[in-house]
Amino acid sequence: xxxxxxxxxxxxxxxxEVPEPTPGTxxxxxxxxxxxxxxxxxxxxxxxxxxxxxxxxxxxxxHENAGWVHAVGDGVTGLTIGQPVAVxxxxxCGTCARCRVGVDPYCENPAGAPxxxxxxxxxxxxxxxxxxxxxxxxxxxxxxxxxxxVEAAPLTDAGLTPYHAIRRSWPKLPPGxxxxxxxxxxxxxxxxxxxxxTTAARVIAVDTRAEALRLAQExxxxxxxxxxxxxxxxxxxxxxxxGADVVLDFVGADATLALGVAVARTVGDLxxxxxGGGTLPVSFFSVPYEVSIATTYxxxxxxxxxxxxxxxxxxxxxxxxxxxxxxxxxxxxQMREGTLEGRAVIVP
Ligand code: NAD
Ligand code: ZN
Numbered sequence: 385x386x387x388x389x390x391x392x393x394x395x396x397x398x399x400x401e402v403p404e405p406t407p408g409t410x411x412x413x414x415x416x417x418x419x420x421x422x423x424x425x426x427x428x429x430x431x432x433x434x435x436x437x438x439x440x441x442x443x444x445x446x447h448e449n450a451g452w453v454h455a456v457g458d459g460v461t462g463l464t465i466g467q468p469v470a471v472x473x474x475x476x477c478g479t480c481a482r483c484r485v486g487v488d489p490y491c492e493n494p495a496g497a498p499x500x501x502x503x504x505x506x507x508x509x510x511x512x513x514x515x516x517x518x519x520x521x522x523x524x525x526x527x528x529x530x531x532x533x534v535e536a537a538p539l540t541d542a543g544l545t546p547y548h549a550i551r552r553s554w555p556k557l558p559p560g561x562x563x564x565x566x567x568x569x570x571x572x573x574x575x576x577x578x579x580x581x582t583t584a585a586r587v588i589a590v591d592t593r594a595e596a597l598r599l600a601q602e603x604x605x606x607x608x609x610x611x612x613x614x615x616x617x618x619x620x621x622x623x624x625x626x627g628a629d630v631v632l633d634f635v636g637a638d639a640t641l642a643l644g645v646a647v648a649r650t651v652g653d654l655x656x657x658x659x660g661g662g663t664l665p666v667s668f669f670s671v672p673y674e675v676s677i678a679t680t681y682x683x684x685x686x687x688x689x690x691x692x693x694x695x696x697x698x699x700x701x702x703x704x705x706x707x708x709x710x711x712x713x714x715x716x717x718q719m720r721e722g723t724l725e726g727r728a729v730i731v732p
Contacts, residue, residue: 386732387444387513388712393433397425397445397512397716399709405509405517407457412518414471417533418706419511420448421715421728422541422570427659428506429716438500439507446730447473447503448541449511450533453524460521468527470536470692471511471518473544474682475503478520486685511537512712514732525688528696535695538570538702538727541682543691545657546575546632548683550582551690553630553653559584562623564647566611567634567658568596569719570727573603574702575632578691580604581699588619588628590643592722599703599725611639616646627672628652636660648675655680704729 385404390397407413425445434440449471453463463469475498476483476491483491494500498519499507510516518524527536550563557563563585565575572589573596579587580603588607589600597608609618620627627649633640636658644654645664651674656664666677683691694700703726707715715728 385514390441409458411457413455414451414516415454416511417451418537419446419730420538444509446510446512447505450536470525472523473503489682530696542570544683547691549655549680556629557583557585561585561629564588564628564631566590566640568600572634576603577700619647634658638662
C-alpha cells in the first residue's frame with residue numbers, strides 16, 4: 385500500500401510503497417477513510433530533531449484518523465468488519481491510573497506504551513496510508529450515526545484538543561463571560577464552534593489572516609480582532625476593561641502568549657495549546673491575580689466520545705478541504721503558506 389512517511393527529522397515526507405499491516409493479538413487494522421493534516425506535522429518536519437521527543441522517524445504521518453474496521457486480531461471482540469470508526473490517537477500503556485480513566489496523553493508509565501508520549505503518526509505508523517495498524521482495540525471508537533470518516537477524522541484532534549481545553553474551563557464560562565480564541569486554523573475554528581455549542585460565553589477570535597477571521601465569524605464568533613499591536617486594547621475595550629475569563633492560545637508564540645496575559649481577567653484561565661515555541665515570563669506583578677496558566681495535550685477517550693456526539697448532532701462541523709494522498713504535500717504547503725481554510729483532510 386502507499387503511505388506518506390517522514391523518513392528523518394528536518395525533511396519533507398515521502399509517498400512510498402510499504403507492506404499492508406496485519407493485526408496481531410488484540411490489534412485492529414483500520415481502512416483509512418480520512419486523515420487530518422495537523423500543524424504539529426509541520427513542527428515535526430521543520431523543527432524537531434533528535435531528543436525533541438522520545439521517538440524518532442521513520443514513521444507514516446497522520447495522527448487524526450477515521451475509517452472502517454478492516455481486520456481484527458485474536459481476542460478482539462465487539463467490532464464488525466466494515467464498521468465506521470474513529471481512532472483515538474494518544475496511545476498510553478493502558479494500565480496506569482491515567483490510562484485507566486481514558487487519559488492516555490498523560491500516561492504515567494510511558495515505558496509501557498507502544499511508543500512513549502506518541503501514537504500513530506507520532507513515532508508509530510499513522511493514517512496517511514490506505515490502512516493503519518492500531519495496537520490496542522481500546523483505541524477504536526465507533527462512529528455515532530450521522531458522521532462519516534471525513535467529518536470524524538478532524539474531530540479526533542482538531543476537535544478533541546480544543547474540546548478538552550474548553551471543557552476544563554467550563555466553570556469559568558457562565559453567561560456573561562468572555563472567551564478569546566487566538567489562532568483560528570484547524571484547531572481554533574473548531575474551538576470557536578465548541579465554545580458556542582457548549583457555553584454561553586461571548587467569543588472573541590484573533591488571527592493575523594482576514595480569511596481566518598471570516599471563518600471565525602462563520603463559526604459563530606461574536607467579534608473578531610486582527611492579531612497585532614492594538615489587539616489587547618481592543619479586547620480589553622470589548623470586555624468593559626475586565627478582560628477575558630478564558631484565553632485559548634492555539635499559536636503559542638511569544639506575541640500570542642503576551643497577548644493572552646494582557647487580556648486575561650483576574651481568576652481567569654490562560655490555556656496554551658499551540659506549540660509555537662514561545663515563552664512567557666511569569667512574576668508576581670506580570671500576570672493578573674489568580675490567572676491559571678496551563679498547557680494541555682490532546683484529550684481523553686471519554687471526551688472524544690462527547691466530541692463525536694457534538695459532531696453527529698450537527699452542533700459542530702469542521703470546515704474541511706480534502707486532498708488525495710498524492711496531493712498531501714500540497715496540503716502541508718498551503719498550511720505553511722497560510723492559505724488553508726479550516727482543516728486539510730487526506731482521503732487515500
Ligand atoms: P493551523 O496552521 O491550522 O492554524 C494556526 C492558525 O494560527 C492560523 O490561522 C494562523 O493564521 C494563526 N496564527 C499564526 N500566528 C498568529 C498570531 N501571531 N496571532 C494570531 N493568529 C496567528 O494549525 P493547527 O493545526 O490548528 O495547530 C495549531 C497549533 O496547535 C500548532 O502549534 C499545533 O502544533 C498545535 N497543536 C497542539 C496540540 C496539543 O495537544 N497541545 C494538538 C494539536 C495541535
Ligand atoms: Zn498509562
